[in-house]
Amino acid sequence: MLEGISYRRVGKLDALTLIGLLTAVSLLVSLVIWLPLATKIRVRKTEVYLSGEPQAHFSIGIAEISWAVRSVLERLYTTIINYVQTGVFNDWFSLSLPYLLLLLVLLTVAIVSRGGV
Amino acid sequence: MLHSVGVTPALLVATAFALPLAYLRIKTVKVFHGVALATTTVAFALSLHTHLYVVNQSSPVVYRMGGWPPPLGIVYEVDSFSSLLATYTALILVFVVAYSYWYLRDDPGTPYYYSLLLGLEAGLIGIYYTGDVFNLFVMLEVLGITCYGLVAYYRSSREAVEASFKYAFFGAIAGLIYFVAAVLAYSSFGNLAMGFIATTSRPLFRYFYQFTDVFVWGNITSAVVAILALSLWTFTFKAGVFPNHFWLPDAHPAAPTPISAVLSGLVVNAGAYASMRFLYTIFGVYDPLSTFYELSPYFKIVLSAVGAISAIFASVMMIIQRDVKRLIAYSTIMHLGLVFTGFSLGTVLGVRASIYHVLAHAAGKALLFMSVGVAIEISRTRSVSDLKAVGRLNPIVGASIVMSSFSLVGLPPLGGFFSKFALYQAFIEAGRFDLVAVLFVSSGLALLGYFKVIQPTVFSVPPSNAEASKLKELSLWVSLLPLLLILVALNPLVVGGLLDKASESVVYADKYISEAIRSFLEYVRGYQLSAGG
Amino acid sequence: MDLIEVFGRVLFTALVYPGLLFLTVLGLLSQWYRRKLVARLQNRVGPKYVGPIGILQPFADLYKLLFVKELVTGSYSPAKLLVYVLTLGIAALSTSTIFLPLSPFSFGVSYDILLFIYLTLYASIAFAIVGFGSVSPYPSFGGVRYTTMMLVFEPAVALSLLAMVRILSPYSLSLYEALGKPRILELNQPLGSLVQVLVLAVAGISFSIAVLSKAMMKPFDIPEAETEVAGGYLAELSGPALGMAILLHEVELALYVLVFSNLLIPVPPMLPDALNVVASLVKYVVVLTLIVVVAYSMGRIRLDQALRTLFKMPLPLSILSLALSFLV
Numbered sequence: 021m022l023e024g025i026s027y028r029r030v031g032k033l034d035a036l037t038l039i040g041l042l043t044a045v046s047l048l049v050s051l052v053i054w055l056p057l058a059t060k061i062r063v064r065k066t067e068v069y070l071s072g073e074p075q076a077h078f079s080i081g082i083a084e085i086s087w088a089v090r091s092v093l094e095r096l097y098t099t100i101i102n103y104v105q106t107g108v109f110n111d112w113f114s115l116s117l118p119y120l121l122l123l124l125v126l127l128t129v130a131i132v133s134r135g136g137v
Numbered sequence: 138m139l140h141s142v143g144v145t146p147a148l149l150v151a152t153a154f155a156l157p158l159a160y161l162r163i164k165t166v167k168v169f170h171g172v173a174l175a176t177t178t179v180a181f182a183l184s185l186h187t188h189l190y191v192v193n194q195s196s197p198v199v200y201r202m203g204g205w206p207p208p209l210g211i212v213y214e215v216d217s218f219s220s221l222l223a224t225y226t227a228l229i230l231v232f233v234v235a236y237s238y239w240y241l242r243d244d245p246g247t248p249y250y251y252s253l254l255l256g257l258e259a260g261l262i263g264i265y266y267t268g269d270v271f272n273l274f275v276m277l278e279v280l281g282i283t284c285y286g287l288v289a290y291y292r293s294s295r296e297a298v299e300a301s302f303k304y305a306f307f308g309a310i311a312g313l314i315y316f317v318a319a320v321l322a323y324s325s326f327g328n329l330a331m332g333f334i335a336t337t338s339r340p341l342f343r344y345f346y347q348f349t350d351v352f353v354w355g356n357i358t359s360a361v362v363a364i365l366a367l368s369l370w371t372f373t374f375k376a377g378v379f380p381n382h383f384w385l386p387d388a389h390p391a392a393p394t395p396i397s398a399v400l401s402g403l404v405v406n407a408g409a410y411a412s413m414r415f416l417y418t419i420f421g422v423y424d425p426l427s428t429f430y431e432l433s434p435y436f437k438i439v440l441s442a443v444g445a446i447s448a449i450f451a452s453v454m455m456i457i458q459r460d461v462k463r464l465i466a467y468s469t470i471m472h473l474g475l476v477f478t479g480f481s482l483g484t485v486l487g488v489r490a491s492i493y494h495v496l497a498h499a500a501g502k503a504l505l506f507m508s509v510g511v512a513i514e515i516s517r518t519r520s521v522s523d524l525k526a527v528g529r530l531n532p533i534v535g536a537s538i539v540m541s542s543f544s545l546v547g548l549p550p551l552g553g554f555f556s557k558f559a560l561y562q563a564f565i566e567a568g569r570f571d572l573v574a575v576l577f578v579s580s581g582l583a584l585l586g587y588f589k590v591i592q593p594t595v596f597s598v599p600p601s602n603a604e605a606s607k608l609k610e611l612s613l614w615v616s617l618l619p620l621l622l623i624l625v626a627l628n629p630l631v632v633g634g635l636l637d638k639a640s641e642s643v644v645y646a647d648k649y650i651s652e653a654i655r656s657f658l659e660y661v662r663g664y665q666l667s668a669g670g
Numbered sequence: 671m672d673l674i675e676v677f678g679r680v681l682f683t684a685l686v687y688p689g690l691l692f693l694t695v696l697g698l699l700s701q702w703y704r705r706k707l708v709a710r711l712q713n714r715v716g717p718k719y720v721g722p723i724g725i726l727q728p729f730a731d732l733y734k735l736l737f738v739k740e741l742v743t744g745s746y747s748p749a750k751l752l753v754y755v756l757t758l759g760i761a762a763l764s765t766s767t768i769f770l771p772l773s774p775f776s777f778g779v780s781y782d783i784l785l786f787i788y789l790t791l792y793a794s795i796a797f798a799i800v801g802f803g804s805v806s807p808y809p810s811f812g813g814v815r816y817t818t819m820m821l822v823f824e825p826a827v828a829l830s831l832l833a834m835v836r837i838l839s840p841y842s843l844s845l846y847e848a849l850g851k852p853r854i855l856e857l858n859q860p861l862g863s864l865v866q867v868l869v870l871a872v873a874g875i876s877f878s879i880a881v882l883s884k885a886m887m888k889p890f891d892i893p894e895a896e897t898e899v900a901g902g903y904l905a906e907l908s909g910p911a912l913g914m915a916i917l918l919h920e921v922e923l924a925l926y927v928l929v930f931s932n933l934l935i936p937v938p939p940m941l942p943d944a945l946n947v948v949a950s951l952v953k954y955v956v957v958l959t960l961i962v963v964v965a966y967s968m969g970r971i972r973l974d975q976a977l978r979t980l981f982k983m984p985l986p987l988s989i990l991s992l993a994l995s996f997l998v
Contacts, residue, residue: 128362
């Protein structure tokens with residue numbers, strides 16, 4: 021079984037056509053599982069569970085989604101905000117122009133190392 | 138001569154100039170929406186015609202402006218890559234104009250907005266079509282000026298004016314640096330036609346066409362080094378990758394949402410396009426047949442470093458943003474970084490993957506900006522914690538937000554998966570495991586950012602019915618649904634052949650060169666015949 | 671093979687073996703095994719009554735949740751949509767089993783490890799959507815925690831898998847070939863064999879830590895913290911939704927441990943005949959036992975501690991293993 025498969029293509033399919041087929045089959049299988057369930061599910065909606073608080077007060081502060089990453093990478097972020105992404109125009113150039121100089125220097129090295137101008 | 142090549146930018150510029158004049162007489166704003174939609178549709182039809190012609194002919198089309206051939210005059214040289222990008226741009230702009238109707242219903246500044254937008258499209262299509270180094274500068278400036286104006290559209294907002302000013306200042310310097318590069322090109326190559334400069338770069342072609350060598354002065358290797366360094370700096374600025382990315386997170390959020398979609402999705406592609414054109418077609422840095430092949434290891438390292446650092450930097454910064462449009466702007470930096478790593482490899486697979494990623498990113502980003510713009514407009518705020526869940530009330534908006542985010546993450550079967558797969562394949566075939574790691578890590582980090590966009594706009598408290606009246610309009614469906622279909626249709630069955638042709642015409646520049654020379658020879662022959670020779 | 675035949679093969683594999691039915695049974699039996707093992711470790715008895723030695727307990731639980739209980743949920747959450755998202759996750763995992771050479775209908779293509787990784791990504795996305803989609807603070811916390819860990823475990827898992835597949839199947843980077851016909855470097859090429867063992871070991875370490883966080887097992891079971899955030903992403907799910915979430919969780923863990931155990935110990939390759947299938951399952955049980963014992967001997971850690979641990983250990987190790995795998 022394994023010897024006969026050519027690993028570039030399966031029949032007329034390569035990996036990319038295969039993924040289309042696979043996603044289609046996934047959708048089909050998901051419908052197979054879901055449709056019998058969907059007819060049987062009875063949904064009863066209640067108030068949101070807030071450990072006893074009234075529903076009028078609830079909110080989901082999504083800005084807090086990144087609190088863990090922010091605390092772990094805190095030093096990285098303060099460095100970036102204070103040195104790289106400051107918002108002050110002159111600071112940007114202190115990073116951009118060295119890039120230009122780097123390109124020129126690097127390519128000059130390329131010519132010189134080839135052995136001649 | 139295929140006149141649709143030359144008419145498209147001219148038509149767009151003419152309409153752009155006519156609109157403010159018409160506004161002096163016609164005061165109803167809806168007319169201008171219609172005119173803009175009609176113009177962009179006509180531009181799309183023309184660029185599609187050009188594209189079909191180029192693809193059928195399988196060699197580039199040379200359009201001589203004013204009848205003068207290269208290298209004596211300015212030419213537009215359209216190959217499969219140019220026409221693919223130009224047609225795609227024109228198509229997306231049609232839907233952006235449809236969305237602008239929903240966004241800027243009766244805003245009194247609309248004629249000026251459309252004037253600048255059509256000028257932007259003219260600049261973009263000019264960049265894609267042009268075959269002349271100085272004309273590229275002109276089109277870059279046209280694109281730049283219209284962008285600066287559009288970013289500052291909300292004149293009363295301090296943030297917008299500041300962002301536009303920073304963008305303009307940076308852009309002016311970048312344009313100046315590119316101008317120096319163009320001057321160097323003219324002084325060392327003697328002409329400014331991309332096709333002829335490409336010939337001079339490849340000794341094999343010079344052997345056959347020795348007359349192209351006549352005007353070369355000085356040592357072209359040192360000149361080309363300077364040209365490449367300077368112009369690559371400018372294109373890195375235009376594409377918004379590290380370290381020339383600083384203007385992007387300020388300018389893209391400050392613009393009106395349809396303009397953010399255009400800036401993030403379409404304008405930044407011009408930088409990637411021009412880099413590929415200069416590196417592969419004109420100077421042939423990765424081509425063993427070219428004089429400048431020895432520069433290739435340096436470019437491999439620099440470009441992949443630039444791309445990798447942009448990708449990781451932007452995905453890290455995406456996580457902590459509180460302004461949803463700024464978050465999406467950082468995502469643009471990340472994806473353009475990935476595009477740069479793609480074509481830094483030097484292989485046809487790499488270029489193909491880059492082009493594919495450009496296409497997938499343009500559709501996904503434009504759709505994401507436009508659908509999030511609906512949420513911003515309804516909730517009247519850009520802050521992530523205060524957005525209302527418009528995705529619940531309008532399923533097309535919800536599906537757009539979710540599917541465009543998933544496409545940018547790379548879930549099958551959407552277009553973003555295929556472009557990322559192409560990038561992986563290119564990296565693995567070139568043995569660059571470090572870029573594979575960068576791609577996985579940046580995609581993982583960006584997931585949190587995209588969820589930060591999806592959660593408040595789809596899975597949160599829906600807006601009240603009074604606020605949501607603007608959601609039920611047809612123009613919203615007309616502008617979002619086709620882009621959604623494009624995202625699904627971007628699979629290799631549909632675009633595979635187009636991409637192969639585009640990447641081959643970039644990397645193997647023989648047809649590009651021979652068409653330019655043929656155009657010149659045709660002119661000479663015609664002149665000889667008419668002069669009775 | 672033409673399109674129709676491939677479609678038939680994929681459909682059968684995804685639905686029956688080694689897809690949905692097989693993975694469900696395997697996942698639920700593994701749940702029984704895990705519960706029994708952990709109970710014995712904690713001096714309890716574990717499932718005992720339903721079926722001989724309690725082996726049908728997870729099936730009974732699933733049946734009860736899916737068909738007997740009703741779905742009680744908060745007023746803003748789109749319950750049926752969330753159930754559909756979970757079933758989509760299960761379906762994607764079942765379809766990705768086409769690349770496991772357990773059945774004579776399986777096949778593989780070049781670069782199918784990437785297809786596998788991206789198909790199984792649907793399961794993680796499903797958990798995150800369920801966490802955020804139940805519009806309520808506690809599931810939001812669960813979703814936040816899961817998505818934060820996802821930043822790091824997704825690349826780590828993917829890179830480790832890629833490294834292992836690359837070393838076992840270097841020319842076509844195919845999971846099917848890496849499992850079924852792995853390139854075991856001969857012992858007369860000692861350097862190559864050494865690199866292979868090294869890659870498998872390093873990738874194994876990083877994968878096992880990362881999979882602990884992906885499967886939300888201790889010490890990383892932060893998203894479903896029972897008392898801390900009232901169940902996390904499971905808080906607003908009940909009845910069929912909870913059943914589906916638990917099923918997705920078990921199927922995901924089973925699939926990943928199955929693939930991992932057979933990549934880590936490539937020696938009796940995974941082939942469609944009975945003996946090799948049994949060998950694969952034996953490897954599966956061994957690795958599962960190790961993972962469960964190590965996991966349940968630890969307590970739960972905080973989210974930022976988890977993030978630091980994940981940044982320091984699995985992610986750099988997985989990049990190192992990928993680098994090593996490109997050497998040979």
